[in-house]
Amino acid sequence: MGTPKASTPTWPVPPEGGWTADDLDRLPNLPPHTELIDGSLVFACPQTLFHTCAVSFFARQVRSLAPADLEVLGRFTIDIDRQNRPEPDVVVVHGEVVEDPTQTRFPAEAVVLAIEVVSEDSVSRDRETKPLKYARAKIPHYWRVENEDGRAAVHAFELEPTTGAYVSVGIFRERMKVDVPFAVDLDLTRIKARRAPKQ
Template sequence: MSVDPEDFEPTYRWPVPPEGGWTADDLDRLPNLPPHTELIDGSLVFVSPQTLFHSLAIDYFTWQLRNQQPPGLKVIREFTIDIDRHNRPEPDVIVFDRSAVGDWNQTRLPAASVCLAVEVVSPESFGRDRGVKPVKYAGAGIRHFWRVENKDGRAVVYVYELDPSTGSYGTAGIFHDRLKVAVPFPIDIDLTEITSEHDI
């Protein structure tokens, strides 16, 4: 009895990139991509399962920033931004200008509208969040960037501000228990609250 090799083919085939890599527009056209797929340097980046800390931190920063945002700004979580033709990353939390809102079918924001990008570091995203993404965000002119890390179950936030003379980020502070900054608007956040109700 002969066996058809196609009987053993996987039901899903990973997309094969075109010559030159994928483009920002391809993210909206490719079928069956996993949720929260990003485009970095023309390559698709798939998200691994989130840790509990990662999920709690995203929820907490989204809620805190929404409660403190001034008129004219808006906060959204896990939404892609257009940097250039081959880069469409998805920060964990974004603060952006309300004027960038188009319609309910919108799938991305222009980088020029973003005033703060927040990345919560996961084991699988360590290199991207510490190295690749800050360079992309700075190059796109995003003035403020926060990197949130889990240090023994407590959040540490590394705050960066864009130096217009160099086009790169400079460290504006490292915050352990409380984050209090004046820019991009007055923000005061108790970092201990992220995991205080979820002691393990």
């Protein structure tokens, strides 16, 4: 009996120097919502009910409040640089960059607001990695949505132009009311991620 042949890996093997933003459009059979962070592919884990409800809520509500010259999309990648093409859970962009139905990404300079809903596998990316990259790309507003026992807590940040870093503009529970990047008044209790207790 001969020795069995080593099986060929079924996952993509990165080239020297890592993957590039363009590779996301060329690599076959990538799972949906694959991101590129520092030249490495990041695959999305199955999402919790809270994550799904929060993404749907913010996409729907922000879309209804955004000015007509802005577009709001859920789970769409943005080009930061050659090795970073993250996919915010909700992204608000200037409408002129929405070119045609076949496009797969937006330039970071067109982004007005990026929203990330934290899940167990994305805690460090959403709290540390992505805010740094979004700030360096000069994205003016970043919201991070945390799950606090099935209730949403929104940490809102605005880019401070002098330092190029994000500063907190508030942590919101139950109600979120801000004036930038446009007027928003949200009832966060409408994010239903758990069954109401029986009376």
